[in-house]
Amino acid sequence: MLTPGLPILPPGVERHPVPGGGSRAVAVWRGDEIMVxxxxxxxxxxxxxxxxxKRSDAGRLGAKGYGRPEGIIATLNNGSRSGAKVLKSLDAAGFDIGRGDAIRALGEGSRPGDMARFTAEQDGLLIVAAPGGEMGPEGEGLATELTLYIRRADPKLVKMTGQSHDPLADPLLDATIMPGEAKPYEVRKGQYIQILDVQGRECSDFQAFSMRALDKGLEREIDPTTTRALMGNLYPTPGIFSKYWSSDQEPLVEIVQDTCGRHDTFGLACTARYYEDLGYPGHVNCSDNMNAELGAYGIRPRGGWAAINFFFNTMLDDANAIGMDDPWSRPGDFVLLRALTDLVCVSTACPCDVDPANGWNPTEIQLRTYKETESFQRSIGYRKSTEADVEETKKTAFHECFARHTRDFIEYNGYWLANTMTNHGAIAEYWACRDKVAVMDLSPLRKYEVTGPDAEELMQLCVTRNMKKLSVGQVVYTAMCYEHGGMIDDGTVYRLGETNFRWIGGNDTSGLWLREQAERHGLNAWVRNSTDQLHNIAVQGRHSRDILSKIFWTPPQQPTIDELPWFRLTIARLGDLSGPSVVISRTGYSGELGYEIFCHPKHAVEIFDKVWEAGAPYGITPLGLAALDMLRIEGGLIFAGSEFDDTTDPFEAGIGFTVPLKSMEDDFIGRVAVERRKASPHRKLVGFEVQGGVVPVPGDCVRVGKAQVGEITSAMKSPILGKVIALGRVAPEYAEPGTVIEIGQLDGLQKRLRATVSAFPHFDPTKSRVKGEYASEMA
Known part of the structure; x- marks a missing residue:
């Protein structure tokens, strides 16, 4: 089997990620090989x-010294979390970084995958940084990640150097639970519990009892049924719906961080009966282990414990049968909980070795608790790819600006984004954009800087539009495909210079694909991730031009806001020539006249406040994801995972206009397959007008008689049109406007919604509003 989710290093080798603009401190021993x-x-x-x-000498790594390490000093003091950890390590060891002897490598001209190598000539402490300044909106000064590998001269030293995963803070309790063991422990209100899967794919049963109830002789523990009913989820996740409850509906713990995101709340901890029924009498099991440990607290034994089984991968099928498979957890994945009252807890490391519950190989669980005074932000683990390191959910640079208007934030592609606004709501936000002007946070869009002599050739190869016709200062919407014609992503390409492009898409897969193709085809181009260095808001609506033209200054060689045509960009500054620099494009995702403003994160609040101040006379309103989804469905704008995925080609996704097969002679990846699929289409994206007030659910089947001929991809009740509309894919035979179909619910046969195929966009099909051509009356 291939298991890319469980990367295996050679014996004696450690891996330490170093974030762009960040640093890492690692102990090394004489003879260790250091690779960056x-x-x-x-x-x-x-x-x-x-x-x-306590002396620093570059020669101890066999390298040339450059004196005072200005890059490291700047990195350690930039306010990053990694810098704070390294400063703490230096302070504890008594080292003066100001007297360090800098070693410098890589940098100008280095290619992806280039590596610098050193050997330690004595024991010591190594600090590694990926320095970089503030990236400007045009892409200069970008800092990207490094990876530090250390091959230990003595492999036995690996575990002595933190190869078991670092704690999040100074722990109160730090215990290893071996397979077939259970650990009881007490936690006070406000304290944190971290349950960590050390080697990956290992389940850990968890149960918590209200200590106050135990003092009264009552056993009140986490009740999965109550939790599912109150949260509306199969298991809670960080955010608003994050709590585990007792049968008395008392919240006991809440989820603060979860890097795995898939756990069990359906069944029991493993029991003696389970193994007996499989023919393994006497097999050690978690329920008996929990009974043995909880007896000291006067808790009665049970034949099977209802427990939260972290990392256990169970699921319900269409017939409500419970199935299971190997856990999704990777080495180092964890769940961080916060106690909401004083608790008696128990955690296990599951011993099951007769089914996939632990990937057939039970391993250890690390248990840690932390003080209530520690501060941990809410986070859902995100990975750029299967093999990538887990990242915490981030706040965008505009987060606090939108937090003034709401507490309803949801996780979107690794960031917290506002969903709806307090005292507004999705309908009011929608109408603000249609009637006046709205501002939304689009910072999670993935930005990749594509530079170098072969940058144009790389983009020509990887996207469906003709990059040779793209002028400097122009923006184009395009698709990106695999060889079989399926879409990787849709997005926009900004041309900032002759050899400077910026790809803006919805996911990291597209940026990683660009880099992979540059290497595969030997192109002299670099693809670097700038997402965290370039955050953006969109100002959308009929008054957007008037607002931005009041507050942004453009140099003589750049178009002003008033002059900026659709799908063009300008380089501007806030206020005057000394203000923060921004890139402004006349683009958006609302179907209205609108602009996107890209800036460095440190200028975000200042820029938002100026936009808000200038927009106040026009009734500017903050807009969240729920309202944005309504706007884009009406506007016929597609969304990844709904209208397209990697099985869908651009024509099936309704954006065939991004594939100029007749006018573009150059090949692009997937061209042959797309031409073949266009000639013999199996599905076509269409609009639907649905009778009645029931809104279909994405995935509902589209039927003609008993035959399924398609499915719904998106649906809503349109406020401006006053009817239910939908987007969906259907067989070409049923794609003509006016075709009568039925949308199946329940099992697709027992309940039907009558609908008619229609053209899309449903609203403003001529795009007159996005061009700034507003009628005097509402449509």
């Missing part, structure tokens, strides 16, 4: 090595 990998290219590395005598 440039993941994306052109990223300089700066290192300092301190010996036990």
């Amino acid at each position: 990998l440039d993941r994306e290219g052109m990223q300089p590395v700066e290192m300092v090595f301190f010996g036990p005598d």
Whole structure:
């Protein structure tokens, strides 16, 4: 089997990610080989090595010294979390970074995958940084991630150097639970519990009892049924719906961080009966282990414990049968909980070795608790790819600006984004955009800087539009496909210069694909992730031009806001020539006249406040994801995972206009397959007008008689049209406007919604509003 989710390093080798603009401190021993990998290219590395005598000498790594490590010092003091951890390590060891002897490598001209190598000539502490300044909106000064590998001269030292995963803070309790063991522990209100899967794919049963109830002789523990009913989810997740409840509906713990996201709340902890029924009498099991440990607290034994089984991968099928498979958890995945009252808890490491519950190989669980005074932000684990390191859910640079208007934030592609606004709601936000003007946070869009002599050739190869016709300052909407014609992503390409492009898409897969193709085809181009260095808001609605033209200054060689045509960009500054620099494009996702403003995160609040101040006379309103979804469905704008995926080609997704097969002679990846699929289509994206007030659900089947001929991809009740509309894919035979179909619910046969195929966009099909051509009366 291939298991890319469980990367295996050679014996004696450690891996330590170093974030762009961040740092890492690692203990090394004499003879250790140190390797620093440039993941994306052109990223300089700066290192300092301190010996036990507290002196720093680059020669101890066999390298040339450059004196004071200015790059490391700037990185440690930039306010990053990694910098704070390294400063703490230096302070504890008594090392003076100001007297360090800098080692520099990689940087200018380095390619993705280039590696610098050193050997430690004595024991010591190594600090590695990926320095970089503030990236400007045009892409200069970008810092990207490095990976530090250490091959230990003595492999037995691996576990001594933190190869077991670092704690989140100084722990109160730090215990290893081996397979077939259970650990009871007490936790006070406000304290944190971390349950960590050390090697990956290992389940851990968890149960918590209200200590106050136990003092009264009552057993009140987490009740999965109550929790599912109150949360509306099979299991809670960080955010608003995050709590586990007792049968008395008392909240006991809440989920603060979860890097795995898939756990069990359906059944029991493993029991003696389960193994007996399989023919394994006497097999050690979690329920008996929990009974043995909880007896000290006067808790009665049970034949099977209802428990939250973290990392256990169970699921319900269409017939409500419970199935299971290997866990989704990777090495180091964890769940962080916060106690909402004083608790008696128990955690296990499941011993099951007779089915996929633990990937057939039970391993250890690490249990840690932390003080209530620690501060941990809410986070859902995100990975750019299967093999990538897990990342915490981030707040965009505009987060606090929108937090003034709401507490309803949901996770979207690794970021917290506002869903609806307090005292507004999705309908009011929608109408603000249609009638006046609205501002929304689109910072999670993935940005990748594509630069180098072969940048145009790379983009021509990887997207469906003709990059040779794209002028500097122009923006184009396009698709990106695999060889079989299925879409990787849709997005926009910004041309910032002759050899400078910016790809803006919905996911990291597209950026990683660009980098992979540059390497595969030997192109002299770099693809570097700038998402965290370039955050953006969209100002959408009929008054957007008037607002932005009041507050942004453009140099003479750039178009003003008033002059900016559709799908063009300008380089501007807030206020005057000394204000923060931004890139403004006349683009959006609302079907209205609108603009996107891209800036460095440190300028985000200042820019938002100026936009808000200038927009106040026009009734500017903050807009969340729920309202944005309504706007884009009406406007016929597609969304990944709804209207397209990697089985859908651009014509099936309704954006065939992005594939100029007749006028573009150059090949692009997937062209042959797309031409073949266009000639013999199996599905076509269409609109629907649905009778009545019931809104279909994405995935509902589209039927003619008993035959399924398609499915719904998106649906809503349109406020401006006053009827239910939908988008969906159907067989070409039923794609003509006016065709009568039925939308199946329940099992697709017992309940039907009558509908008619229609053209889309349902609203403003001529795009007159996005061009700024508003009628005097509402449509």
